[in-house]
Every structure is written in C-alpha cells, then in structure tokens.
Amino acid sequence: DQQVKQNSPSLSVQEGRISILNCDYTNSMFDYFLWYKKYPAEGPTFLISISSIKDKNEDGRFTVFLNKSAKHLSLHIVPSQPGDSAVYFCAASAPGGSQGNLIFGKGTKLSVKP
C-alpha cells in the first residue's frame, strides 16, 4: 500500500511554460513534505519542502502547495527550463517530525522541450 502516490509517471512541457507535478498521500499524520529532483545516475537532490502547518512555500521558480483536506500537494515550476528535465520525487516525513525515514512516491519524469 503506497502512502505517497505520484500518479503521473511522466509530464512533457514547453520551455517557458508552467510545470505542475502532483502528489497525493494517505497518512494524515505526515507533517513534513519534500520534493527531490533526480538526474540519471545521480542521487536525489533536495529541491523544496513544506511543513504541514503551511499551505504554500516559494523558492525562486519553485512553489509547493499543500492542501491538507485533500491530502494533496503540488510542485509548480515557472518558467520551466530544459535543465529542469529530470525525475521529481515527492516525499513525506514519517509521523513525529523526527529525522527518521522519508517515504517516497514513484516519481514523475519531467521533460521540458526547448
């Protein structure tokens, strides 16, 4: 049973447009959410995070929105650039907010076309 779900395995977007990556979760006790970006043959790189007490966090071109009632979060990238092409993983922090394990979705492969 997947606690963190990324239902779109892939997404293709034109350069300069907005990319929206979605993530759903089932455990209402999750209190911290993160997005990681991964290039082939590399480890995931932390991108942006959000605490469950907030509904939005913005960092440059990246914004994460959290809808707790829907157990849904999304990552917006605007404007999208070809260098953003990668696999994006949504992750949730285990209950308790400790530095324990992260629970990852299966990832969405973003392709940004020039």
Place this chain on the structure above:
Amino acid sequence: NAGVMQNPRHLVRRRGQEARLRCSPMKGHSHVYWYRQLPEEGLKFMVYLQKENIIDESGMPKERFSAEFPKEGPSILRIQQVVRGDSAAYFCASSPSSGRAGEQFFGPGTRLTVL
C-alpha cells in the same frame, strides 16, 4: 565541502556472494540513512543509523541484510548471499543532528547487479 560519498558506484556479484556498500556522510553529519530503489520504483527506506547505533531498521529485510555506522569510518550496508532480486540502486543519505526536519542529502548511489 564534499558531499555524501558512496563506493563503489557499480558492483557486480554472483548469486551467493556478499556485497558491501560504503557510505561516507557529509562532514559534520551524524545521521545516515540507506534507501533502495528498484527499477521503475521510488526510493524505499531501509535503515537509519547514528554513530554506533541503529535508530530505525524497520525497512531492512529480516535476513541477509545488515548495516553499521562505526565510530570511525564509513557506514556499511552488507548483503550476504545475494540473490537476483537484490539488484537495485542503493542510496545513502545523511543529515546533521540539528538539520531541518526531513531534509536529507543523498549520495550518488551504488548500483548492484547480481548475476
């Protein structure tokens, strides 16, 4: 400031052999995590260690897998008597003791292939 180091980057083993994967955390980080990624899957948590202590091993298979993070030296993930199903990418991550909750820094991974 070097990032998380993992070696080897690629490891090939025959069924029944042992695999030893090493991870050196970022300087100043005292928390180490191991994750496994099967093809077309997300990363799955295996174990969380601090120096000389296993904090959470709820994701570790009950048999053949073990992990340690000694006082000196890298963290080691050991897989005994490997089987084909162990073929995967194994990622190590680290975090500082006072780091932001949940944020972990990942190494490049070790790709294990079992023939």
